[in-house]
Amino acid sequence: MALLPILEFPDPRLRTQAVAVDPAAVTAPAFQQLLDDMLETMYEAPGIGLAASQVDVHQRFMVIDVTEEKTRPLVFINPQITAREGEQVYQEGCLSVPGVFADVTRASRITVQAIGRDGQPFELDADGLLAVCIQHEMDHLIGKLFVDYLSPLKREMVRKKLVKAKRNAA
Ligand code: K1U
Ligand code: ZN
Numbered sequence: 001m002a003l004l005p006i007l008e009f010p011d012p013r014l015r016t017q018a019v020a021v022d023p024a025a026v027t028a029p030a031f032q033q034l035l036d037d038m039l040e041t042m043y044e045a046p047g048i049g050l051a052a053s054q055v056d057v058h059q060r061f062m063v064i065d066v067t068e069e070k071t072r073p074l075v076f077i078n079p080q081i082t083a084r085e086g087e088q089v090y091q092e093g094c095l096s097v098p099g100v101f102a103d104v105t106r107a108s109r110i111t112v113q114a115i116g117r118d119g120q121p122f123e124l125d126a127d128g129l130l131a132v133c134i135q136h137e138m139d140h141l142i143g144k145l146f147v148d149y150l151s152p153l154k155r156e157m158v159r160k161k162l163v164k165a166k167r168n169a170a
Pocket of ligand 2: 093094095096136
């Protein structure tokens with residue numbers, strides 16, 4: 001098991017479009033190891049989700065666990081939202097944008113189809129925080145960040161804050 005470094009905004013690599021995972025590769029030991037490393041990295045952060053893009057792996061998969069007990073790890077490979085309804089506002093954070101929280105409006109209920117870590121397709125209906133988190137992680141896979149929902153002025157303030165924090169930490 002290994003902790004993976006998480007890319008931070010405004011790193012341009014976060015803007016990369018991820019490509020589909022070859023379904024035949026899912027059960028390969030190297031891919032299974034990567035999933036375990038991502039789950040370990042997410043739990044250690046701590047976070048409730050992590051997209052492969054955030055650890056500089058530009059393939060369409062992500063891990064999520066929204067339980068308080070951290071007992072329900074979910075793996076979504078090549079996820080697709082097939083239905084969405086309603087609206088909800090949630091104050092989101094992001095491991096790639098540390099220390100910043102902002103309200104984002106997303107669908108309140110979604111249906112997602114994906115491949116699980118066993119290589120089998122599945123479908124899931126989600127609402128509440130799980131629906132928010134799936135949509136947030138799927139945005140990462142197309143190079144989109146939650147700060148993109150902010151005004152350009154607020155996003156620039158966030159960018160300056162993080163660049164300054166990184167400079168001071170060096
Ligand atoms: O994608 C990420 O950067 C992970 C992110 C997921 C997320 C959080 C909130 C709304 C939408 C998506 C996080 O996990 S940020 C950390 C966080 O929210 C958290 C950490 C510990 C306990 C509970 C929440
Ligand atoms: Zn994020």
